[in-house]
Amino acid sequence: MPELPEVETVRGGLAPVLEGRRLARVEARRPDLRFPLPPDFVQILTGAEVERLERRAKYLLARLDREDTLVMHLGMSGRFEIARPEGEERPGHFHYAPDPDPKHAHIVFETDAGVRVTYYDPRRFGYMALINTATLDLHPWFAGLGPEPLSDAFDAAHLAAAFAGRKQGPKTLLLDQRIVAGLGNIYVCEALNRARISPFKPAGRVAASRLPGLVEAIKDVLREAIAAGGSTLRDFAQADGALGYFQHRFRTYDREGQPCRNDGCAGVIHREVQAGRSTFYCPKCQK
DNA sequence: CCCACGACCTGTGGGC
DNA sequence: TGCCCACAGGTCGTGG
Numbered sequence: 001m002p003e004l005p006e007v008e009t010v011r012g013g014l015a016p017v018l019e020g021r022r023l024a025r026v027e028a029r030r031p032d033l034r035f036p037l038p039p040d041f042v043q044i045l046t047g048a049e050v051e052r053l054e055r056r057a058k059y060l061l062a063r064l065d066r067e068d069t070l071v072m073h074l075g076m077s078g079r080f081e082i083a084r085p086e087g088e089e090r091p092g093h094f095h096y097a098p099d100p101d102p103k104h105a106h107i108v109f110e111t112d113a114g115v116r117v118t119y120y121d122p123r124r125f126g127y128m129a130l131i132n133t134a135t136l137d138l139h140p141w142f143a144g145l146g147p148e149p150l151s152d153a154f155d156a157a158h159l160a161a162a163f164a165g166r167k168q169g170p171k172t173l174l175l176d177q178r179i180v181a182g183l184g185n186i187y188v189c190e191a192l193n194r195a196r197i198s199p200f201k202p203a204g205r206v207a208a209s210r211l212p213g214l215v216e217a218i219k220d221v222l223r224e225a226i227a228a229g230g231s232t233l234r235d236f237a238q239a240d241g242a243l244g245y246f247q248h249r250f251r252t253y254d255r256e257g258q259p260c261r262n263d264g265c266a267g268v269i270h271r272e273v274q275a276g277r278s279t280f281y282c283p284k285c286q287k
Numbered sequence: 288c289c290c291a292c293g294a295c296c297t298g299t300g301g302g303c
Numbered sequence: 304t305g306c307c308c309a310c311a312g313g314t315c316g317t318g319g
Binding site for chain 3: 002003006034058073074075076077123125126175177184185186187231253277278
């Protein structure tokens with residue numbers, strides 16, 4: 001589910017309840033997600049203060065008053081839910097509404113304000129780790145990441161260099177987190193449709209004059225999606241339970257057979273498997 | 288470098 | 304209704 005706009009939405013939802021709070025209770029209900037949790041995961045986090053909650057690419061970073069940063073990736077089906085206490089039996093002991101999905105509630109954080117943040121992940125492609133903050137950028141998960149797509153470092157010149165001489169389509173290259181960090185299948189399809197560029201055209205042969213438009217399409221679609229609270233497909237909701245609404249504005253994703261929504265285009269959205277992933281595009285206007 | 292494919296893991300939706 | 308298969312927002316690895 002989560003691409004950059006969804007992760008950013010989650011960050012925005014969790015920050016108000018986590019930042020400046022201590023984790024009074026931490027529970028790992030299983031020893032692993034995609035990867036084993038650090039053996040001292042609960043011990044290090046218990047009592048730690050979350051100073052800031054940040055995002056890099058599709059990672060959430062909880063900066064702690066510890067040597068380590070709590071790094072979280074939501075994989076395909078990870079999500080957080082916030083539960084506020086319904087009452088306090090005695091100081092520091094809260095009670096909550098019953099968990100609607102206890103089977104997939106793998107990690108539970110409880111702050112010193114009694115707010116409970118639960119991580120759910122049916123498929124367990126998500127992962128969490130504690131990584132030394134001072135050397136975080138050198139960690140294999142981060143060292144090779146490309147620029148943030150909403151930063152000034154991501155521009156037409158950057159794309160031109162990344163595309164030069166490449167035979168793979170821009171669809172495949174834009175999914176490569178080393179080229180630009182945070183895009184996923186949905187927003188790449190959306191951006192290429194907006195920029196009217198074929199997902200399959202060898203990237204090295206995409207005219208340089210098209211690249212500023214592609215950069216703008218990527219930034220536009222991400223900004224709009226963030227403003228809409230991300231996209232809610234199967235199970236994604238904002239951490240406060242609210243739904244994202246950007247899926248209603250998809251021009252291509254999961255719209256096979258439906259009309260292209262680009263101005264003046266009478267084409268129909270097609271679906272094709274490319275490098276093992278579904279690519280949605282309009283053959284009429286995306287050249 | 289490119290591609291095709293499979294792996295990880297579980298749930299869901301569509302077709303029959 | 305029930306079963307089976309395809310497919311799902313992400314990454315990682317292998318082998319040709």
